Amino acid sequence: MSDEAQGDGANPVDEPIPFMQQVLDNPFLLLFIGITVPTVFYLIWGVMEIVSIPIAD
Amino acid sequence: MSNNADFRICPDTGFKIHLPADKLIKWNAVTAVVFLLVGGIFGLGVALTRWPAVHLLPADWFYLALTAHGFDVLLVWMIFFEMAILYFAGAVLLGSRLAAPKVAWVGYWMMLGGALITNIAVLRGDSSVMFTSYVPMQAAPDFYLGIIIFAVGALLGCFVFFGTLVIAKQEKTYEGSVPLVTFGAITAAIIAVFTIATGAIILIPTLLWSVGYVGHIDSVMYKVVWWAMGHSSQQINVAAHIAVWYALAAILFGAKPLSEKVSRMAFLLYILFLQLASAHHLLVEPGLSSEFKIFNTSYAIYLAVLASMIHGLTVPGSVEAAQRKKGFTNGLFEWLRKAPWGNPSFSGFALSLVMFGFLGGISGVMMGTEQLNIITHNTMYVPGHFHGTVVVGSTLAFMALAYWLVPVLWQRELVFPGLAKWQPYLFGIGMGLASVFMMGAGTLGVPRRHWDMSFADATMPYDFPGAAHLMMGLNGIAALIGGIGGTIFILNMVGTILWGKPKSKAAAEPEKPAAPAQPTVVSGYGSAGTMAVPGTFTLAMVFLVAFVLYYFVNWKYLAGVWGLS
Numbered sequence: 001m002s003d004e005a006q007g008d009g010a011n012p013v014d015e016p017i018p019f020m021q022q023v024l025d026n027p028f029l030l031l032f033i034g035i036t037v038p039t040v041f042y043l044i045w046g047v048m049e050i051v052s053i054p055i056a057d
Numbered sequence: 058m059s060n061n062a063d064f065r066i067c068p069d070t071g072f073k074i075h076l077p078a079d080k081l082i083k084w085n086a087v088t089a090v091v092f093l094l095v096g097g098i099f100g101l102g103v104a105l106t107r108w109p110a111v112h113l114l115p116a117d118w119f120y121l122a123l124t125a126h127g128f129d130v131l132l133v134w135m136i137f138f139e140m141a142i143l144y145f146a147g148a149v150l151l152g153s154r155l156a157a158p159k160v161a162w163v164g165y166w167m168m169l170g171g172a173l174i175t176n177i178a179v180l181r182g183d184s185s186v187m188f189t190s191y192v193p194m195q196a197a198p199d200f201y202l203g204i205i206i207f208a209v210g211a212l213l214g215c216f217v218f219f220g221t222l223v224i225a226k227q228e229k230t231y232e233g234s235v236p237l238v239t240f241g242a243i244t245a246a247i248i249a250v251f252t253i254a255t256g257a258i259i260l261i262p263t264l265l266w267s268v269g270y271v272g273h274i275d276s277v278m279y280k281v282v283w284w285a286m287g288h289s290s291q292q293i294n295v296a297a298h299i300a301v302w303y304a305l306a307a308i309l310f311g312a313k314p315l316s317e318k319v320s321r322m323a324f325l326l327y328i329l330f331l332q333l334a335s336a337h338h339l340l341v342e343p344g345l346s347s348e349f350k351i352f353n354t355s356y357a358i359y360l361a362v363l364a365s366m367i368h369g370l371t372v373p374g375s376v377e378a379a380q381r382k383k384g385f386t387n388g389l390f391e392w393l394r395k396a397p398w399g400n401p402s403f404s405g406f407a408l409s410l411v412m413f414g415f416l417g418g419i420s421g422v423m424m425g426t427e428q429l430n431i432i433t434h435n436t437m438y439v440p441g442h443f444h445g446t447v448v449v450g451s452t453l454a455f456m457a458l459a460y461w462l463v464p465v466l467w468q469r470e471l472v473f474p475g476l477a478k479w480q481p482y483l484f485g486i487g488m489g490l491a492s493v494f495m496m497g498a499g500t501l502g503v504p505r506r507h508w509d510m511s512f513a514d515a516t517m518p519y520d521f522p523g524a525a526h527l528m529m530g531l532n533g534i535a536a537l538i539g540g541i542g543g544t545i546f547i548l549n550m551v552g553t554i555l556w557g558k559p560k561s562k563a564a565a566e567p568e569k570p571a572a573p574a575q576p577t578v579v580s581g582y583g584s585a586g587t588m589a590v591p592g593t594f595t596l597a598m599v600f601l602v603a604f605v606l607y608y609f610v611n612w613k614y615l616a617g618v619w620g621l622s
């Protein structure tokens with residue numbers, strides 16, 4: 001935010017920050033889920049399927 | 058700690074800009090544009106070769122040019138420009154100092170060095186393996202090495218961006234939540250980290266295989282891991298260009314998003330699901346189950362598609378809301394008619410939004426459907442689709458931003474404002490048509506990545522219908538128009554930086570946006586506070602109808618592939 005007053009969006013004090021906003025305000029939590037979800041559902045699942053293809057003799 | 062001497066206040070926008078960030082943004086953006094030029098020239102060579110009547114390059118040069126084209130535009134141009142966006146959305150929009158500028162420079166030089174190494178390998182002629190470098194095709198080791206160095210450099214850039222977020226928070230340069238545009242950049246950076254990590258997982262063994270330390274790489278395994286990178290890298294582009302859309306709406310119109318909450322949730326859906334669509338590159342692969350394919354490309358990805366449609370609705374909606382507030386309230390579309398169509402930042406942004414949805418978006422959902430994929434797999438339809446996403450979507454959006462950013466950062470007037478006015482139309486419509494013609498040719502079965510669609514010296518010849526040849530010819534013409542548009546962009550950028558008149562405050566700017574710009578909105582937080590955007594909803598309905606019709610038409614095509622009796 002720049003130096004000017006930009007009142008409209010700032011959280012009024014004393015109001016608890018909603019849970020979802022806390023999640024969205026935490027880039028490292030987002031980074032964690034953004035890596036975990038595709039790793040599990042795409043990479044690991046995909047690799048497991050290939051590994052379990054029987055090898056021809 | 059830095060002091061105020063390290064900052065300058067931008068006279069146009071009031072942004073407080075950290076000088077090292079300023080320099081990094083400039084260098085990354087300029088380097089990006091240079092590679093767009095190089096890659097664009099190769100692209101023209103490719104398009105002119107695929108124009109049957111021209112058939113410009115010999116076969117070996119065709120595959121060389123295609124490899125260089127894919128690498129230089131898809132990876133180098135896009136990612137250098139995205140580094141500029143990350144530093145802008147981090148340091149400039151948050152009014153913060155950039156974390157570890159030295160690291161950012163190491164990243165820059167690694168990216169540049171890596172890009173050069175790979176380009177040299179390709180130009181040598183022994184690494185024409187396309188940018189996907191599927192094994193067992195083998196390139197020279199330095200081809201892979203260059204990409205790895207490039208990727209690690211980009212990873213350093215992402216770390217600098219995340220570090221900047223931490224610093225800005227600690228030093229309280231902003232209050233509450235980061236601006237929406239920065240949030241979009243965070244989304245892009247997260248996807249970038251996954252992209253680069255998976256890139257390393259696959260390319261390091263491939264490098265070792267190319268020098269002989271690894272004996273064998275399974276080709277399906279390669280594809281699975283490679284596409285975790287290859288597809289995700291496209292999603293960096295999407296997240297970044299949507300952040301750019303929000304930025305341009307705010308900069309040009311003072312537009313606030315219809316709802317911060319909804320837009321941020323849509324970005325969260327990207328973070329969660331967008332990368333799973335990597336599986337759409339494997340839809341015809343044997344050895345992977347339908348469950349894997351359908352979960353990743355349908356159930357999960359439709360949530361990301363939903364997010365794209367949310368952005369596609371709220372971005373023009375926010376523009377409409379802002380325009381209506383200024384009094385453009387007649388009928389459904391006065392707000393749109395009275396928009397600054399002669400300002401390349403606006404026209405580029407508007408064309409990018411419409412064409413990304415209609416050309417790239419709809420075709421992507423069609424092709425990403427497991428059953429339908431077989432109609433167009435490995436045909437020209439595929440490049441048709443992604444020139445609708447990454448060219449008329451991302452590239453055009455980045456160009457639109459550059460028309461605003463370059464004069465502001467360098468404090469110079471655009472050198473060819475008259476040409477700039479036409480540029481987005483030439484590039485956008487030229488490449489938009491190219492995308493349509495490629496999709497048309499693909500629907501008729503013309504293969505992608507193929508030097509000679511006439512199969513003149515093939516043992517098993519095949520005759521494509523005349524319409525297919527026509528499509529490829531029209532594609533060549535459209536590519537030329539797009540190429541002229543691209544050239545004008547590059548001339549304007551390079552010319553402005555080298556010879557642009559220094560900006561004087563009083564200078565009359567004929568193409569100023571219709572309303573006074575309010576750049577500080579872009580670094581603020583807050584929603585428009587209205588949902589009264591009937592024009593946008595009307596356009597969205599047109600889009601949905603087109604989407605549904607096109608989708609079902611393709612099931613009809615599928616039904617006709619094999620006759621039943």
Ligand code: HEM
Pocket residue numbers: 097098100101103104107123124126127130131134135187188189440444447448452504505506507536537539540543
């Ligand atoms: C003057 C502008 C451009 C022209 C004329 C052009 C033309 C083409 C053509 C005709 C192909 C398909 C070749 C084939 O499969 O046989 C192609 C492939 C491709 N283009 Fe472009 N393009 C342009 C700009 C861009 C840009 C800006 C990007 C990315 C930001 C891009 C990314 C790609 C990629 C990734 C491929 C696939 C390469 C491969 O199959 O290995 N193009 N281009």
Ligand SMILES: [Cu+2]
Pocket residue numbers: 287288291334335337338
């Ligand atoms: Cu993909």
